[in-house]
Amino acid sequence: MRDAIVLYVNGARREVRGAAAFLTLSDWLRYEQRLTGTKVVCAEGDCGACTVLLGRRSGDRPWRFDPINACILTMAQLDGAHVLTIESVESNGALHxxxxxxxxxxxxxxxxxxxxxxxxxxxxxxxxxxxxxxxxxxxxxxxxxxxxxxxxxxxxxxxxxxxxxxxESVVARHHSTQIESALDAIARDSLHIEDPERGAVHAPATVSELFALRAKHPDARIIAGNTDLGVMVNKQKLWPAGTARRAISLHLLHELDGVKVEEAQVTIGARATLGEVERAVKDAAPDFSRLLRVFASPQIKNAGTLVGNVANGSPIGDTIPSLYALGAEVELSSARGARWVPIDQFYLGYRKTQLAEDEVVTRVRFAPLGDKALFRAFKICQRRDLDISYVGAAFYLAHDGEVIREARVAYGGVGPTVLRLRDVERMLAGVALRDEAAWERVAEAIERAVTPRSDLRGSEEGRRVLSGNLLRKLGYELRGEVFA
Ligand SMILES: Cc1cc2nc3c(=O)[nH]c(=O)nc-3n(C[C@H](O)[C@H](O)[C@H](O)COP(=O)(O)OP(=O)(O)OC[C@H]3O[C@@H](n4cnc5c(N)ncnc54)[C@H](O)[C@@H]3O)c2cc1C
Ligand code: FES
Ligand code: FES
CATH class of the missing domain: 1.10.150.120 ([2Fe-2S]-binding domain)
Known part of the structure; x- marks a missing residue:
């Protein structure tokens, strides 16, 4: 068991112990390493001033360097990684x-x-x-x-x-297979750092160790990409200054890496980032991949995970309506065993899930789309990029070229959880793709079924009308009438 985070920064090995392990990467770089080229403006992942390159082993390639926001990553997550900062870019005084x-x-x-x-x-x-x-x-x-x-x-x-x-490749200048071997060896050993004031962070190296820790510390927060948690910590909504925390980071668990695309199943591990999912499902679920293009920013997608979005359980979490419509299942695991739960049964209320105290979400799976199935996902927000959804919707329609045989319809942002509209699905089964009047009746039923509220992003009435209009838009698209 290690008591020090080991990482490389600009080609040099560093060890981090004690209270420093609870800093954000940007604070550690600036205050402990005096690498002040990395700036902090918003401290919530929105402005990119703190962008650095993070290199680590990942599911879709052996080692990969991608931009991330240093202001919301906690040091424990950097264990086993190689960070390149702006100071690594120039070479012998010459600009890159x-x-x-x-x-x-x-x-x-x-x-x-x-x-x-x-x-x-x-x-x-x-x-x-x-x-x-x-x-x-x-x-x-x-x-x-x-x-x-x-x-x-x-x-x-x-x-x-x-x-x-x-x-010139900055990665090639600073990174090497020797560094990879050194970090791989370190990652086989789990990490446990305890600080009397800041709390404790665990990073198990095997899932059985993860389950034992989860059972022992049901109050501990699981850290995946930390893009939700990091903002809450920085804004003092979680673990305000002076309170001790306990967290379990998944970063060493390569068993939970990656996206597996097979003929009958797409399986997404708890550590797979949204960027990996976007790349991996381009053929298996093209419109889901397209939706992920407008999810947050590249920096957030290189750290945040799909499973984190699911576990966070926000009614406007962008991936959730799509996963409902794709008929996805969520794997909940503990030392007692694993169970697959249909995602539309996973949520019990506003940010409440079926997850038992000793369980973690280990995987999400869904069947790839066949030739006779149509899947469309929509994210409506006030600007295209880096914005929170106002309404999200996803539709799965299995058809024979003329008539819809089966439908799954899900909406986000119009209720306390993402809503699956089963009555609407029953109405859609049997509707001809070109029957405009029937589509209009379904759109009106959607407007009656959703239960939105007004907030600073928009009114209850606006969300209701928009919900119906998204089905109308899909109908127009199918009939080839408007909207490319
Ligand atoms: C600038 C910015 C933009 C964003 N834009 C979007 C957006 O466009 N759309 C959107 O939907 N979201 C957005 N988010 C929110 C966030 O990025 C996503 O929800 C992301 O998917 C969270 O994944 P994560 O791995 O970072 O989760 P974390 O922050 O690590 O965890 C989130 C929650 O899930 C729990 N958790 C994580 N993994 C597990 C697990 N395996 N088992 C049990 N519990 C677990 C954690 O304990 C925590 O409560 C944005 C966030 C930021 C900061
Ligand atoms: S300081 Fe704004 S994204 Fe990090
Ligand atoms: S914020 Fe001043 S140059 Fe971009």
């Missing part, structure tokens, strides 16, 4: 090609956002080193970064101006 492009295109004014933008761009070029970035790719890739000075165009111009022939 991305930095050169930012200067030449006037992509920096006050400069506070600049390290975050450079690291986010590097994340793109590390995976796409051979081609110039297109404006669309860049705009998508930089959705997690805000700038209050430049108006963005010079930054987008800079990214497009980066010349592949002048690019």
């Amino acid at each position: 090609e991305v930095q050169r492009a930012m200067c030449d295109n006037h992509g920096s004014q006050c400069g506070f956002c600049t390290p975050g933008f450079v690291m986010a761009m590097l994340g793109h070029f590390e995976h796409n080193p051979k081609e110039r970035a297109t404006p669309k790719q860049v705009a998508n890739h930089l959705t997690g970064n805000l700038c209050r000075c430049t108006g963005y165009l010079p930054i987008l111009d800079a990214a497009v101006d980066v010349r592949p022939e002048a690019l």
Whole structure:
């Protein structure tokens, strides 16, 4: 059992013990390592000023470096990882090609956002080193970064101006197979850090150890990507300053890694990030993958997990309506064994689930879509990127080309939990794809079935009308009348 977090920062090994293990990565970099190039503005994952590259073993590739928000990750999660900060980018006093492009295109004014933008761009070029970035790719890739000075165009111009022939891989300069072997060896041993004031953090190396810990400490919080929990901690809604915490981090549990896509089943492990899911289900559930494009930002999707979204249980959690409509099941496991629960039976009320005190969510699974099934998912919010849903909806329609045979319909943001509308599903079975009048009757039934409330994002009436309109929109799409 280790009592120290082991990680690499810009190619150098570091060990972290005691109270420092409870810091955010950004605070640790800035205050303990004096790597002050990583900035903090919002401390809630929204602005990207704190972006660094996180390298670790992951489900879809052996080792992968991706941009993440250092302000909401806790140090324990960095155990076994390699972090590259802005200080790693220049080489012997010479600017990296991305930095050169930012200067030449006037992509920096006050400069506070600049390290975050450079690291986010590097994340793109590390995976796409051979081609110039297109404006669309860049705009998508930089959705997690805000700038209050430049108006963005010079930054987008800079990214497009980066010349592949002048690019050097920062990962290749600092990372090596020796580092991987050293970190792999460390990750086989579990971690337990106890601090009299800050509390305790455990990181089991096997699932049986996880179940034993869960049974012993039912009050402990499970940490997956920490993108929900990290914000709550920073805003002092969880473990306010001066209170001790107990957390169990899943970061060493490679048994829970990855997304397995098989003919009969897609299975998503508790550690699979939303980014991995987005890439993996492109063929098995294309519209689910498309929905994940507008989930948060690349930085959040590189840390946050699908299972974290499910376990968090928000009625506006973006993946949940889709998982209802896909007929997904959730695996709840403990030392007593494992049980698969249909996701629409998992939620018992507002943020209340069936999870027993000694259980954790280990996997989510659903069947891939066949040729005769149509699946559509919608996320409605006030801006396209990095916004919380106002209403979410997902539809699964099995049909024979003319008539709907079976339907699953789920809505988020219009009730205390995501709602599965079974009466509406019964109405849809037998409806001809082109029967506009029947679709209108179903849309009106949806408006009666949902139970939205007014809040600062919108009114009860607006949500109700929108709910019906999403089915009307799907009908128009199917009839090829409007909306590409
Ligand atoms: C800037 C920002 C933007 C966001 N945008 C979106 C968005 O567009 N759509 C959206 O739906 N959400 C969004 N979120 C919320 C969050 O990113 C997601 O809910 C994410 O999926 C959470 O996953 P995680 O791994 O980070 O969970 P964590 O924060 O680690 O955990 C979330 C909760 O689930 C519990 N938990 C995690 N794993 C397990 C497990 N295996 N078993 C039992 N309990 C578990 C934790 O104890 C905790 O209570 C956003 C968050 C931020 C900070
Ligand atoms: S400081 Fe804003 S995302 Fe981290
Ligand atoms: S240059 Fe000032 S915030 Fe971007």
